[in-house]
Amino acid sequence: MKRAISRMIMYLVTFAVCFLLALPVISMFGTSLKTKTMAMSDLGMFPKFQDVYLGNFSKVLHVESFVKSIFNSIFVSVVAMIFCVLIAAFAGYAISRFKGKIFSGFIGLLLVLQMLPMMLTLIPMFMIYKGLGLNNTHAGLIVAYISFSLTFAIWLLKGFFDSVPMELEESGLIDGCSQFQAFIRIILPISKPGLATVAIFTFVRSWNEYMMARILIQTDELKTINLALQKFVQENLVDWSLLSAGAVIATVPTLLFLLFAQKYLVQGLMAGAVKG
């Protein structure tokens, strides 16, 4: 009996913690299902079942600038993701398989770079971009995003390659492949889950990023989804249900990511933190 009660308390506390941490997300879904007036008058989290209103989603998807920003975000994030995964796969393999001063020095460099305040590189980067004509272009933002996610991507992929046994390449080498061929034909295909995780991870990072986009993009046409949402907040302070629908759409990739790649992300975090 005492055991049962303590178990119940344990579950209750866990639910309370989860509720508090997820509160803004829950409220966002609730508000997106209300009409504009209901959002102001009905202060319950969710509307009553018969009052559920889906119009906000179709309305927000008819706001041209918002839809444009979704496509901008997809484009920028996908291109940054492809380059980032490619570059990180090479580098991650190199530091996983080769030993020596240069490789350990590179690992040290990755760690030190984590410390740089982003503002310190963004101010000069803005000036450099201005000189090169990259300011206010998607290309410039993509380049920034590649470097923004690269460190963590290399780190995660190194972890994945570390767990692939050396013997696999050695068998390839015996069959007459060069080591590079063995990497391309044997290691990369085996590491598909790892590559996919890193790909999703870098995609979500770029998709969610705000500060660089804010500094490097000025034209409405080129804005990413977060900038569009912010403009929304400033302009539509009265229509929170519409805004919430926009926010829900902006959250979809992240929620999918949580659903599918959470396990790997946690493993990556674990490996990074435990190994220190």
Next chain:
Amino acid sequence: MQKKKKSKRLGYLMLLPALAVILLIQIYPFLDGFKLSFTNSNLLSPGKEKFIGVQNYIDILTKDKEFYSSLSFSFIYAISIVVFSYVLGMLIAALLNMNMKGRGIYRAVILMPWVIAPMVMAANWLWLLNDQFGLINHVLMELKIIEKPILFLTTRYMSRFTVTMIGVWKNLPFMTITLLAGMQGIPGELYEAARIDGGGKIKSFFYITLPSLRSVSKVSVTLLLIWAFNGFENIFLLTEGGPSGNTMVLPIYAYNTAFFRSKMGYASAASVLMLLCMIVLCLINQKFSRNNE
């Protein structure tokens, strides 16, 4: 021998693209920013950039009140986030480490504040904390805890408290998950042995769990300290540093100086000082954690 040398060259070649990106997009701008901090570069007068030595630094350190107030709140903000996230993260991790059904789901839910876009979360907090229509004020009033709505983000101390708590909320998941991972790495035999020796659960937490988490704690506390100190988005999206500069932190201060007042050189100098402050903070943290051992 010949073969080994050859294969190392492959390693260098594979490192090259990443190294090029890092050199061009992180190190070069960093050095350029350093150079910029010794000039009077201004966006409004392009091409008239002059080397002025350490004048920016002198101006900031001797005259700039806003710099000092941002600096002090930056310290308070970063340290509070680390302390609160660590204590709460430890409690939640201990809770999740117990034998429970559906652990994966809790873990996914708990990660939400950390992985969902800062803009999305800020917008929803603004809505929850709204003084007229916000759920939080509404609930507190219904429960008769308060009589008038609290102005969470527009009064001096309350705004500082609120942005810090939202910062804790945002960083708690990282702490929880890394500490949980550390706890799961502790061999079960240790607890077994403690139980046989008659130690209670609380005792084994202090004598087994905490000491085993030392290295994980060190890494995650340092990382979080850096992130919180360099963090821009959380406060910027909630208050932009207002009301009247009360929640201003160094990254926002540098941003405003560069992109609103167009003083690129001056802002770069402020960012360099920010880096120095952070290094000092990390050194203190390291010393502190070493003393604890």
